[in-house]
Amino acid sequence: xxxxxxxxxxxxxxxxxxxxxxxxxxxxxxxxxxxxxxxxxxxxxxxxxxxxxxxxxxxxxxxxxxxxxxxxxxxxxxxxxxxxxxxxxxxxxxxxxxxxxxxxxxxxxxxxxxxxxxxxxxxxxxxxxxxxxxxxxxxxxxxxxxxxxxxxxxxxxxxxxxxxxxxxxxxxxxxxxxxxxxxxxxxxxxxxxxxxxxxxxxxxxxxxxxxxxxxxxxxxxxxxxxxxxxxxxxxxxxxxxxxxxxxxxxxxxxxxxxxxxxxxxxxxxxxxxxxxxxxxxxxxxxxxxxx
Amino acid sequence: xxxxxxxxxxxxxxxxxxxxxxxxxxxxxxxxxxxxxxxxxxxxxxxxxxxxxxxxxxxxxxxxxxxxxxxxxxxxxxxxxxxxxxxxxxxxxxxxxxxxxx
Numbered sequence: 001x002x003x004x005x006x007x008x009x010x011x012x013x014x015x016x017x018x019x020x021x022x023x024x025x026x027x028x029x030x031x032x033x034x035x036x037x038x039x040x041x042x043x044x045x046x047x048x049x050x051x052x053x054x055x056x057x058x059x060x061x062x063x064x065x066x067x068x069x070x071x072x073x074x075x076x077x078x079x080x081x082x083x084x085x086x087x088x089x090x091x092x093x094x095x096x097x098x099x100x101x102x103x104x105x106x107x108x109x110x111x112x113x114x115x116x117x118x119x120x121x122x123x124x125x126x127x128x129x130x131x132x133x134x135x136x137x138x139x140x141x142x143x144x145x146x147x148x149x150x151x152x153x154x155x156x157x158x159x160x161x162x163x164x165x166x167x168x169x170x171x172x173x174x175x176x177x178x179x180x181x182x183x184x185x186x187x188x189x190x191x192x193x194x195x196x197x198x199x200x201x202x203x204x205x206x207x208x209x210x211x212x213x214x215x216x217x218x219x220x221x222x223x224x225x226x227x228x229x230x231x232x233x234x235x236x237x238x239x240x241x242x243x244x245x246x247x248x249x250x251x252x253x254x255x256x257x258x259x260x261x262x263x264x265x266x267x268x269x270x271x272x273x274x275x276x277x278x279x280x281x282x283x284x285x286x287x288x289x290x291x
Numbered sequence: 292x293x294x295x296x297x298x299x300x301x302x303x304x305x306x307x308x309x310x311x312x313x314x315x316x317x318x319x320x321x322x323x324x325x326x327x328x329x330x331x332x333x334x335x336x337x338x339x340x341x342x343x344x345x346x347x348x349x350x351x352x353x354x355x356x357x358x359x360x361x362x363x364x365x366x367x368x369x370x371x372x373x374x375x376x377x378x379x380x381x382x383x384x385x386x387x388x389x390x391x392x393x
Contacts, residue, residue, distance in 0.1 A: 032374065039378050053294055060302035063309075065337065070301050072344050080297035087297075088304035090336050096329050098312020099320050107313070116310040172386030175360030178344040179381030182361060185337040186368050188330075197331050198338035205339030210350050221339030225331035229324070 017135045025129075026142035029122050033064075034150025039176045040067055041158020046168030047075035051159045058155035062148065063120050065184055066091045068177050069218075078215025086218045097124035104128060104136045118144030193228055200224035356392070360385030 037058060044054040049071055057067045066087040073083035098119045104127065107115055118140065127140035162168050189195050201224040208217035312320070320326070345361045346352050363384035367377040 056298055061305050063305050066305055069340055080293045084297045084300035087301040090333055091305035092308050093329050093333055095308040095312035098309055102313045112313045116313050119309040172382040175357045175381040175385035176378050178341045178361050179364035179378045181337045181341040182364050183374055183377045188334050194334050197334045201335035201338040202342040205342050209347055218339045222335050224335040
């Protein structure tokens with residue numbers, strides 16, 4: 001369904017866009033977000049990772065939220081595998097971007113393994129917003145390249161800077177990680193369900209902290225998502241049951257589409273945030289909701 | 292060594308899901324429940340991480356300068372400040388509070 005919407009959007013947009021406009025958008029996002037690799041470099045080095053380890057993360061993982069989560073969990077004393085599990089779960093959404101991108105870019109199979117590394121929030125947001133395949137590919141390539149190069153350069157600078165500074169806590173740099181998470185989280189809190197998930201996750205994450213090994217509370221907090229989904233499903237089937245007993249068949253269908261719409265927007269919606277892409281993507285589509 | 296294991300596992304896992312999206316047939320991940328779950332999972336993780344990295348010190352819960360920093364970030368966020376400014380506000384305020392309170 002979302003594809004259909006996306007397709008119609010594309011059609012109403014007419015054919016291609018001038019290359020210069022696509023490149024300008026892509027550079028805007030790539031540069032703004034690429035520079036925040038500095039925050040990651042500082043945070044990572046401040047968490048006790050070496051410059052090499054920090055750079056390896058940006059080069060190989062290249063998905064900001066996962067990187068921040070990993071170094072945060074390691075700094076808190078989490079085991080390598082629980083830390084990696086949290087980072088992995090945060091990266092799962094990239095699979096859904098890839099799903100959309102594989103349709104809009106229709107890359108040759110041989111190119112896909114190489115393109116995959118650049119499948120993140122920002123490249124998805126920029127390229128899915130483009131009207132045609134050519135523009136989508138251009139947007140993806142320019143955003144991916146700019147972001148990859150800058151993110152890695154600024155990671156290195158941040159890591160070296162943090163080592164030179166020494167005690168990063170004295171400079172307040174330990175607040176960079178949570179601030180990044182907050183900036184990524186905020187635009188995701190659109191519906192009651194999302195806020196409920198966030199609230200429950202905070203309670204679980206903080207409540208279990210004193211009693212479970214480091215890193216595990218965050219994984220337990222992830223259970224807030226299925227819990228809210230379950231309650232939501234129960235409510236819906238209850239409501240539908242009530243409606244069924246009133247023999248109101250039609251509102252059932254309406255309800256269904258009401259329910260799916262927000263979700264569709266959020267998915268096809270990396271690009272839906274198009275208008276304020278410069279501002280929002282630069283800020284948040286950033287990395288993580290969108291990365 | 293432990294750190295390298297974590298880095299390797301994360302890199303492998305994250306690369307795999309990126310590639311999976313490009314290679315997997317659309318139907319598999321398009322089921323509404325799967326998509327809904329994938330949208331909510333980052334919300335839960337980011338919320339928990341934000342809270343922990345602000346209020347945790349090892350296994351203890353604490354209220355320190357980071358809370359002030361995060362508040363500053365939230366205010367910047369509400370004012371629609373750009374990403375780097377949000378992070379900058381948190382860092383500066385946290386450092387400022389630490390300097391003042393020793």
